[in-house]
Amino acid sequence: MSTVLQERARRFYDLFGVSVPVLNAPMMGVTTPAMVAAVAAAGGLGVLPGDRLTAEELRQAIRDTRALTDKPFAVNLRVPAKRENTDNEQSVHEAMSELKALLGCPTEYVPHPITPFEDLFDVVVDERIPVVSVSFGGLREIYADKLKALGVKTIGAATTLREAKVMRSAEVDAVVVQGVEAGGPRLNFEQPDADSLVGLMSLIGPSVRATRLPVIAAGGIMTGAQMAACLMAGATAVQVGTLLLRTPESAAHPLHKAALEYASDSSTRLTRVFNGRLTRVIPNGLVEAVEESGVELADYPSQWRVMAPIHAAARAQDRDDLMPMPAGQGAALARTAPAYDVLSNLVNECRRCFGLKD
Secondary structure (H helix, E strand, C coil): CHHHHHHHHHHHHHHHCCCCCEEECCCCCCCCHHHHHHHHHCCCEEEEECCCCCHHHHHHHHHHHHHHCCCCEEEEEECCCCCCCCCCHHHHHHHHHHHHHHHCCCCCCCCCCCCCHHHHHHHHHHCCCCEEEEECCCCCHHHHHHHHHCCCEEEEEECCHHHHHHHHHCCCCEEEEECCCCCEECCCCCCCHHHHCCCHHHHHHHHHHHHCCCEEEECCCCCHHHHHHHHHCCCCEEEECHHHCCCCCCCCCHHHHHHHHCCCCCCCEEECCCCCCCEEECCCHHHHHHHHHCCCCCCCCHHHHHHHHHHHHHHHCCCCCCCCCECCCCHHHCCCCCHHHHHHHHHHHHHHHCCCCC
């Protein structure tokens, strides 16, 4: 078995130029250039989130990361839907207008701007990023062909076997399979929410066999033993997010970090309140109030556009009863040590599971 794992590790190294089969999740508002650099320093593939930024903000984040590391890292882009459904956007705003006024947000609805995908893609190309990961679907052929011509490696994401097969057809170089345990938004794009709630261990093996791609396991991985289990099941690498939420490099709000400390095995659940996508969070008063109100939510990104001013005000005013607090199952195991140490310990724990020395 160790020979098989070594072969997978070599394949991962050949693809991405990193020595440790670990990636960080591209958590918007949490993952920082410092976190990406720490992951790279630990031998893994750091992933910088590109969503919800302007083109210049993304360019600056890339350059800030390069100032901290000379190792390769990836940028994650979220693929927009072919047709955006804006139904309920105005009605959700009206339902939220009283709360917005209490928080000092503008009461007249001006949709929060979202940078066109093309603009973010151009930055990634201009900055010569060696690896691009995508969420919420596959790249259109024109973008995929351009990256391939430039020698850029691509990583897709899937929540079901069917979606993993779509990623294979899109000719990505590797695929993240996201189990239902994962914190943050569900990455489903081909199938409805109800069909995307597959446990990670049920997803890894079938995806490996069906795609023959390097599979990156994601969802609730908090210990070296869990990492080892994913590798034993056929994964080539793992992606961790919640594990890094409490590190010094994390930009999560202090109250968000504190909530993880007291989390239990049942402290997270899925909701669409914050952004219109099913998202695993630590629920709070806002989630309960909106869901109990019966207001019909908008789809992503319309719901996010409406809620973005509330998110910002909640963070600025230290309102953990209103701010989104994404977290995966196992949140209580998030570590407060520096990200480099957290990942090094994770990998060493995993190695010991296989009888290998640190």
